Amino acid sequence: MEKRQKRSDNLDGLFWRTASALPNHTAILYFRDGEWKVVTYEALKIEAVQVRVALSCHDPRIRQTSKDEAQNKSLAMESLTTTLVAGDNVQAESRCFEVQVVGILSSGPEAVACILGVLPSYGYWYISPQYTKREVSELVERIQPECILVEESFLCSTEDIDSVILDTLCIFGTNFKVISTKYVKRLSIRRPETLAYVVPTSGSTGIPKCVYVPHASIMPNICDFVHLFKVTPEDRIFCAAPLTFDPSVIDLFLAFCVGASLVMVPSSVLRTPRLLLQVLLEKKVTVLQATPTLLLSLGPQRVKESLLAHGSWLKVLALGGEVFPKVPVSHCIGRGCAAKIFNVYGLTEVSCWASVWEYVPEETSASHEVEWMPIGKALSYTEIRVLRKTGEEVEDGEEGEIHVGVSVLLCQTRQTD
Structure with missing residues (x-):
């Protein structure tokens, strides 16, 4: 396959083009429940689009084809699939002038699908399932995500967060909740539409901080x-x-x-x-x-x-x-x-x-x-x-x-x- 990556690309743009060119190629080979399982690029794309749709239905700031389609997830998914696979820089067109972060509390290919579904419109912050409730709560206070995609089996880790369940979705057969937090994004950075992800540091080289990494x-x-x-x-x-x-x-x-x-x-x-x-x-x-x-x-x-x-x-x-x-x-x-x-x-x-x-x-x-x-x-x-x-x-x-x-x-x- 011709390498079409450019330094001006966004991370998610790399995936959408590859998924379009090599839909049946293995994207993820993972071990779970005693056996190896395969996820193709096409299957991963479908799940990522589903995440994108779930977020778009609760965020009027994300570009959608019409209000009616936002109420109909199947139509919205079809529209967004066409838009994303076309290779357009959706992120630059759909972002607001504020930094928005979505937390992801999951593991395995489900977490990867969430990352790919979040990136076209937000920066992502990955939350380890191994974090305690206190650690999750403290990090939410530091990073202040607007919402979190939570695998149901890890929902107890978010009990100390002031949140509301917005939606439910299923990714690779695993149930997820979309929960909103009390935060309206307060961080302003130069060219915020380029935000890719957030990494909290422990402070081993100084004061603990949150690092906001642009594409x-x-x-x-x-x-x-x-x-x-x-x-x-x-x-x-x-x-x-x-x-x-x-x-x-x-x-x-x-x-x-x-x-x-x-x-x-x-x-x-x-x-x-x-x-x-x-x-x-x-x-x-x-x-x-x-x-x-x-x-x-x-x-x-x-x-x-x-x-x-x-x-x-x-x-x-x-x-x-x-x-x-x-x-x-x-x-x-x-x-x-x-x-x-x-x-x-x-x-x-x-x-x-x-x-x-x-x-x-x-x-x-x-x-x-x-x-x-x-x-x-x-x-x-x-x-x-x-x-x-x-x-x-x-x-x-x-x-x-x-x-x-x-x-x-x-x-x-x-x-x-």
Whole structure:
């Protein structure tokens, strides 16, 4: 399939074009109830449109063909399907001049369908089913979504929220509630119509904040990695990052950009190294983005003899989110391993990854004095500088602080009280 992604695209635009071009191709391969199940691009599109319709029926600000169609979901779905598949930039035309956020409390392919249904008109915020009621309530206070799509089995997590049930819908056979919150969006950012998603940070690098990420900030990452990883419709991309973290956006839209397949498993499998390695091998995963901790948890010797051995299906291993430890990772690589291994570095505040460096064992094996690997070269529209505390650039060999900036639309942040 011809790669038609553009840096000016929105995330959802990548999916709609691919779903139109490859409707019968596998979009998601996921494990549930003891068996593997397949979701095609056509099936995922249908569920995403259903989410879009449910939201549009309760939001007069979203463009609809007529008031009568808004009252008739079947007609509205048919109209919206035609509009979205046509590849138009629906988001830019339908957004208001305020930032609107929709929360998503679900898991698996249902959560992905919700994300795709939300994106044409809103930014999304993913709520982990593992959050407690208190955590959900506190995050709602911070992010202030206008409504939340809640899988019925997780509805108890929203009991402490001042909300009203607006609608009910069924996604892949799972019942959902659309609940409204008491908030009217109060955040104003530059070009708000470009908002893609919101990520709350824990404050590990400072004060806890909410990061509002526009499409223009994340799209260069997608385009860069599609090219660097040489992703094709035949690839299988494993979703290792929880949807609460922005690397998950890379996993999702690397696949949707070209028609590759996502491999998704429950969190229980991610926490069980033996099962996780078995999945990676049996499902012939070709692209894996993970933390060094996750890789090493699989067991260096087992990885060396299978996942990173001669003849493995894996062609790309991107390690990020933590410092890249040269020595432990080198112990995972078997003789004749053909996979390309990358160190990716970035900050949520500048939209996921800022730089990339390819690790070539033969070129670095002699550098025993180097314990950690370089962060590499800056990705598109990203600038990295090492500065003194006075703000001046350091000389070669001098220590300093890394400063990362972007030349496209900046992510916006709001600190918590």
